[in-house]
Structures are given as structure tokens and as C-alpha cells.
Amino acid sequence: MNHDYQLLYNQLFVHYGPQGWWPAETPFEMMMGAILVQNTSWRNVDKAIFNLKPFLEPEAIEKLTLDQLAQLIKPSGFFNIKAKRIKSYMEWFKTYDYDIDLIKKGDMLQLRGELLNIKGIGPETADVILLYALDTPIFVVDAYARRIFFRLGYDMPESYDAFRKQIEKELPRDLVLYNEFHALVVEHAKEHCKAKPICEGCPLFGLCARRLD
Template sequence: MNKVYEIYKDLYDYYGPQHWWPADDWFEVTVGAILTQNTSWNNVEKSIENLKQRDLLEPEKLSKIKEDDLAQLIRSSGFYNLKSKRLKNFLEWLKKYDYDIDKIKLKSATSLREELLSIKGIGKETADSILLYAFEMPVFVIDAYTKRMFSRLGLILSREYDEFQDFFEKNLTKDVQLYNEYHALIVKHSKVYCKKTPKCSDCFLKEKCNWGVNNL
């Protein structure tokens, strides 16, 4: 078992399954992935609930709403005017596939990633979150939590997104459920122990962590 799998097993044994992404369907995941940019998940949930209460959380229905009206409905997620534009840009792309997830899944992850990254306002983390959690394709998501935790562990020193992603995908079996669970566990651990100011003395990974060993 390599070190990357070993860390996964430790996290899973300690926290158990995370059941992430919390959503009713694939489209709700995509909306959440865009709205969660630069804000907390609690704020995103309020916006999504607004859309649900108005029976608007469907691609065709959301496409028909005016951009300004959509902005007000997602106000709680912050940067609401910008995010309304980004959602509209994404919906325009989705329209090419007739809003049909089955048609989308006929294409490769590589091809879809290129298309998603061509949409204004969709960066690598958002695109990969959509690919993994909504389209169920084996693409490992890298975020600030992942970079912080694995830099402290001493397993990778780069700060570049693509190098981090390549590191995980080379060291793990290409598996949607594994990628899903691992990323969710990293987020969980980063909120409990591996915070900006880490709680190394209490962390169950401290003996395997360069930062923990050097700072205790």
C-alpha cells in the first residue's frame, strides 16, 4: 500500500463515509459547484433552497429566468451578479446537449474538461468538481484544503493545480467512488485538524506528517 492510499485508509477509518456531494441530482451538483466559489457551503445551501422553493432547480427552467432575477435568488451565495452570469454561461453550454446528462456522458472526461474550462467563470476546481460529482467521471478534484494538507504531510511540494492532480491520479486507482470519498475526507480533516492554524497535537496523522513531526 503506497502512502497516498495509506492516508486515505486512515481518514476513512477515522471519519467514515462522507456522502458527498449533498444534492438531489446531477444538476443541483453543478449549480452548487458554481455557487460555492469564494463562499461557505452554508451560504450556497440558502441559495439552492431558494431555487427549490420556487421549483426552479431544473436546467430548462433556470435557463428561462432573467439574469438579474436569478442574481437575486442566489444573493446569499455572495458575488451574486457574477455567479448569475456564470450560471447562465454554463446553462448556455448545457443547452448544446439538450440539457441531457446521458448525451454529456457520451463524451470523454478530457474532452468535457476542455469544454467546461472554455466557459467564462469556470476554472479547474469547478470543472473537475462537476466532472467528478455531477458527471461521475474519475477526475481528482484539487482545492486549497488538498494543497495545504498534502504539503504539510510532505508528500508533494508543488503548489500547481495540475501537478497536484497528476500526483493523486498516478498514485490511486482511477475510480469515481474513491476520488469522491478521498476528496470529501480531505475537506473534513482540513476543517477538523489541518486548519490554517493546525491542531497537530490532537491529530491522528501527526506521526506521518512532516509538519506535525517538526512542530510538536
Template sequence: MKHDYQLIYNKLYEHYGPQGWWPAETPFEMMMGSILVQNTSWRNVDKALDNLKPFLKPEAIDKLSIDELAQLIRASGFFNIKASRIKSYMEWFKIYEYDINLIKKRDRHKLRTELLSIKGIGPETADVILLYALDTPIFVVDAYARRIFYRLGYDMPASYETFRNQVEKELPVDLVLYNEFHALLVEHAKEHCKATPICDGCPLFGICDRRLD
């Protein structure tokens, strides 16, 4: 079966319009949100970010003890683990003097390797940071993308990297497209392609195999 990712994107974009992601006021807030959202809902992340608001500058986070940080992000769940991950991330960020423009000058592949070497930063979190904070066109593989593509009838690779590379091979290198595609897939999974799908009015209905097993 031919995988037409551009067609999926076009249909979602036509239906939902531009999403303007990531929901954050600054790239640094986006980075913190990408770690806080691990294994929880965005609603809980919002609460944690509200508590973190007075400290949403790298230097301020750096000065907090791990226990102080954990208490501030308690609402996000797994708060001790996430506080430790944020601190590990900050050690890496500090190497670049907390300067995002400096980081953006790095080669994309080297940068991704560096991010993946940080304790607690897996491929999905690394790619979200690359895409939304560091302006790197990259496809984010998450549970929503897997669910949607499977139901459409696509047999996607189990490996994260192979899945990502397969999609990227067939799409133009376009930052806006990748930015919107991830956000549109999330929106579609919440609106129509839920655990129990709502197929009525689905913008992908005409190209979907409706595989639900």
C-alpha cells in the first residue's frame, strides 16, 4: 500500500486549520513542558507550569534545589523523576550558556545525539524539542500517530527511528509542515480518532481502512 502522508496532512489541515503549536510563551517554557508532559495530560502540565511561572528562566530553574523543583511540578505526576530529568537537561543547556541561537548552529544529527544522551530524554521528547524549540524539521512519532496510521491501513515499523525516517523520506523538508503535522495528528486523535473512534464527520474517513483490532 502506498503511504500518502502529504494527503493525510492536507486533509487534516483543510479540516482543522493551522494549530500554531507548541502551547508555550517562550522556547524555554516549551522545553520544560516537553519533559513535564511525559506520561501525563496537558491539563496537569498546565498546573505545573503555572506553579513554575516565577522561575521560568534557565538561571532561576538552575538555582532551585531538586526538592524545591519537585514540589513546584507536583501536579505533573512522577514529579521526583521529572525534577531529576529537568536538572539533567539544564546541565546540558548550560553548556550552551542557555543560548538557543547557539544551539541552533549545531548540526541536527549531532544535536539529536546530544539530546538523547541526557538522562530521561527519549526520542519523542528530543524530537519535540528539536521541532518546537530549535526549529528543526523532524517528524515526531507518538502514540497518536501510530494509532491514526494503523487505522488508515498503514503497517508502520515498530522501531521509532524507522517509522520517523519512513515518513520524512516522503515529505518535503519544511519546518511549518512538520510543526503543523504533529499538532494536527494530536488534534485529530482527540476529536475523532479516539480510543473509541468517532468516524462520523472524520476528515480522513474516505481514505481510512478503519482497522480497529
């Protein structure tokens, strides 16, 4: 089956419009959010970010003890594990003097490798950081993307990177497109392609094989 990813993107964009993602005020807040959102909902992340607001500078996070950080991010769940992940991430970030512009000058494949070497940073979290904080056009493969593409009838690879590369080879390396694509997938999963889908009014109805789990 021929998969038209550009058509899929266009249909979602026409229906939902620009999303203006990532939902964060600064790139650093976005980085913290990418770790906090692991295995939880945005509602819980918002509460954790609210608690973190007075400390949303790298130097301030660095000064917090592991326990202080864990208590602040408690609403996000798995807070002791996530506090350790944030501290590990900060050790890596410090090697670049907390300078996002300096990181952006690096080779993105090498940067992705560095991110994946941080304990607790998997491909999805690494790619979200690359896309939204470091301006790298990359497709984020999350559970929503897997659900939507499966239901459409697309037979996507099991492996994360094979799934990502299959889409990327068909689309232009356009930062805005990838930025919007991930956000639109998330929005569509919330509005229509839920665990129990709402097919009525779905902007992808004409493209969809309605292959349910």
C-alpha cells in the first residue's frame, strides 16, 4: 500500500490549523516537560511545571537536591525516577554550558546519540527535544502516531527508527512541517482517534481503513 504522508499531514492541518507547539514558554521549560511527560498526561505535567516555575533556569535546577526536585515534580508521577533523569540530563546540558545555541551548532546525529546515552532518555524523548528545543526536523514516533497509522491501514515498521525514517524519506526536511505534524497527531488522537475512536466528523475518514485493534 502506498502511504501518502504529505496528504495525511495536509488533511490534519486543514482541519485543525497551526498548533503553535511545544506548550512551553522557553526551550529549557520544553526540555523539562519532555522528561516529565513520560508515562503521564499533560494535565499532570502542567501541575509539575507550575511547581517548578521559580526554578526554571538550569542553574536553579542544578542547586536543588534530588529530593527537593522529586517533591516539586510529584504531580507528574514516577517522580523519584524522573528527578534522577532530570539530574542526568542536566549533567549533559552542563557540558554545553547550558547554551542551547552552542548545542545547535553540533552535528545532529551525534547530538541524538548523546541524548540517547543519558539514562532515562529514549528515542521519543530525545526526538521531542531535538525537534522543539534544538530546531531539528525529525518525526516523533509516539503511541498516538502508532495508533493512528495502524488504523489508517498503514503497515509501519515495529522499530522506532525504521518507522521514523520511513516517514522522513517521503517528506521535505522542513522544521515547521515536523513541528506541526507531531502536534497535529497528538491533537487528532485527543479529538477523534481516541482509544475508542470517534469516526463521525473525522478529517481522515476518507483515507482510513478503520483497522481497529
